[in-house]
Amino acid sequence: MLNPINNLNKLFDSRVRLGILSALMVNDSVNFNELKELLEITDGNLASHIKALEENKVIKVEKGFIGRKTNTTYKITKTGEKMFKAHIDALEKMIQSTK
Amino acid sequence: MYLKVLFMKEQQSLETLKDIKRMMERSSRFISLSGLSGISAGVFALLGAWISWPYVYGFKNLFIRPGAALYSNGNAGYSAIFNTWVFWIAAATFVASLISAFIFTSIKSKRQGIPIWGVSAKRLMTQVAIPIVAGGIFLLRLIHFGTFGLIAPGCLIFYGLALVNASKYTLDEIKWLGYCELLLGIINLWFVGYGLYFWAIGFGILHIVYGSFMWWKYERNTAGNDD
Numbered sequence: 001m002l003n004p005i006n007n008l009n010k011l012f013d014s015r016v017r018l019g020i021l022s023a024l025m026v027n028d029s030v031n032f033n034e035l036k037e038l039l040e041i042t043d044g045n046l047a048s049h050i051k052a053l054e055e056n057k058v059i060k061v062e063k064g065f066i067g068r069k070t071n072t073t074y075k076i077t078k079t080g081e082k083m084f085k086a087h088i089d090a091l092e093k094m095i096q097s098t099k
Numbered sequence: 100m101y102l103k104v105l106f107m108k109e110q111q112s113l114e115t116l117k118d119i120k121r122m123m124e125r126s127s128r129f130i131s132l133s134g135l136s137g138i139s140a141g142v143f144a145l146l147g148a149w150i151s152w153p154y155v156y157g158f159k160n161l162f163i164r165p166g167a168a169l170y171s172n173g174n175a176g177y178s179a180i181f182n183t184w185v186f187w188i189a190a191a192t193f194v195a196s197l198i199s200a201f202i203f204t205s206i207k208s209k210r211q212g213i214p215i216w217g218v219s220a221k222r223l224m225t226q227v228a229i230p231i232v233a234g235g236i237f238l239l240r241l242i243h244f245g246t247f248g249l250i251a252p253g254c255l256i257f258y259g260l261a262l263v264n265a266s267k268y269t270l271d272e273i274k275w276l277g278y279c280e281l282l283l284g285i286i287n288l289w290f291v292g293y294g295l296y297f298w299a300i301g302f303g304i305l306h307i308v309y310g311s312f313m314w315w316k317y318e319r320n321t322a323g324n325d326d
Contacts, residue, residue, distance in 0.1 A: 015118060022119045023126035027218065030126060034217060038126050088119070091112040097105075 008090045009083055011056055016041060016049045021084045024059060024076035031073045050074065058083060129219040129269045131208035134318055136200035137276075137310025143199065144302035147192030148295055154184045155295050161185065180242055210321065223268040230261040251294025255284030255301045270317070276309045 012018055019039045023030050030038075036046050053059045058080035064071050076084070153159040161183050180186050208215045234257025241249050262277030280301050287297040 015115075018115065018119055019122045022122035026123045026127045030218070034126070037211060038122065088116070091116055094112040095109050095116075 008094075009087045011052070011058070012084070012087050014049065016045065017053060020046075020049060020053060020074070021058070021076060021080065024074060025081070025084060029062070029073040029075045031071055035074070053080075127219065127268070129217075129223040131204055131211055131215065131220075132223075132269050132273075132313075133200075133203040133207040134310045134312070134314025134316075135203040135207075137306045137313060139199035139203060139310075140196035141303045141306030141308075141310060143192050143196045144306060145299055145304070147188050148299035148303060151185045151188045152295060154188075159184075163187075207318070219268065223265060226268050227261045227265045230257050230264060233257070234260070248291035248294060249288070251298040252284045252287035252291075254298065255280050255287060258301070259284060270313070272313065272316075273309075276305060279305055 012021070016039055020035060023035060023038055032046070032050075035050075036043065039046065050059070050061075054061055057077055059074050060077055062073050062075065064073065154161050163182050163184060205215045208220075234253065237257070238250055238253045241247075241253060259277045259279070259281030262280060263274050264277075266272075266274035266277065283297055283301045283305070287294060290297070
C-alpha cells in the first residue's frame with residue numbers, strides 16, 4: 001500500500017500557510033492586512049510565512065499603491081495551485097485509508 | 100499502537116480540511132455587515148411608512164402641488180411622481196437607512212480591522228446592485244403606466260432576490276431574510292391595496308428581527324470593547 005503521508009507537502013505543514021493558500025485559492029488577490037485579519041496573527045509571523053511561500057514560488061507578490069499608501073497584494077502561482085490541490089488530495093486519502 | 104497513530108492522523112487531516120474550508124469561506128465573504136445596520140434600517144422604514152400612511156390612504160393630499168396634472172396622454176408622467184409627498188418620504192427613508200447602515204457597518208469593520216472598501220465589500224455591493232438596479236428600472240416603468248399597486252410587492256420581490264444573491268458574498272443567514280421578503284412580496288401581489296402594510300412588515304419589522312438576531316449571534320460579545 002502506498003503511504004499517503006509521503007504526498008503531504010512539508011511546506012504546507014502549518015496552519016498559517018494553509019490559511020494563506022486557502023484565501024488565495026478563492027480570491028484573485030488578497031492584501032497583507034486582509035490576510036492578517038483572516039488569520040489573526042502578528043505582522044512578523046505572517047511576513048515570515050509569506051516569505052517562505054514566496055521563496056518556494058507558491059505565491060507571488062505584487063506591490064502597488066492606494067493613494068500614497070503602499071498596498072502589497074498576493075496571488076497564488078500555477079505551481080502553487082497544483083501543490084495545494086495535491087496536498088488536499090493527500091489529506092483526503094489519509095482519511096479514506098482508515099475507513 | 101499503529102492503529103492509534105493512524106486514528107490521530109485521520110483526526111488531524113479532518114481538522115485541517117475543515118480549517119481550509121473555513122478560511123476559504125471567510126476570505127471570500129464580507130463579514131462586517133452589522134446587525135445594527137439592519138435594526139436602524141428597519142426603524143427608518145417603519146418611521147417612513149408611518150409618515151406616509153395618511154398620504155397613501157387619502158387622509159392628506161398626496162400631491163405637493165394639487166393643481167398639477169397627474170396624467171398626460173393617459174400615462175402618469177414622472178413629474179407627477181416627483182409631485183407626491185410619498186416619493187420624497189420614500190427617498191428620505193432610503194437615504195437615511197443607507198447612511199445609518201453604512202455607519203454601523205464601518206464601525207464594525209474598523210473593530211475587525213477589515214477595510215470597508217475591500218475586495219469582498221465591492222463584490223457584495225455589485226451583487227446587490229444588479230437585482231436592485233434592474234428592479235428599480237422596472238418599477239419606474241410600472242409607475243409610468245400608473246400601476247401603483249404593484250410598487251410595494253415589486254420592491255419586496257426585487258429586494259428579496261438581491262439578498263438571496265448577496266448571501267454568497269456575506270454572512271449566509273441573509274438568505275433567510277431574502278426568502279421572507281420574496282414570500283411577502285408574492286403574497287402582496289394578491290392584496291394590492293395593502294402595499295404600505297406589506298412594505299412596513301418587509302422593510303421595517305423583518306429588518307429589525309433579522310438585525311437583532313444577527314447582532315445577538317455575532318456581535319453582542321464584542322460590542323463596546325474597542326481594543
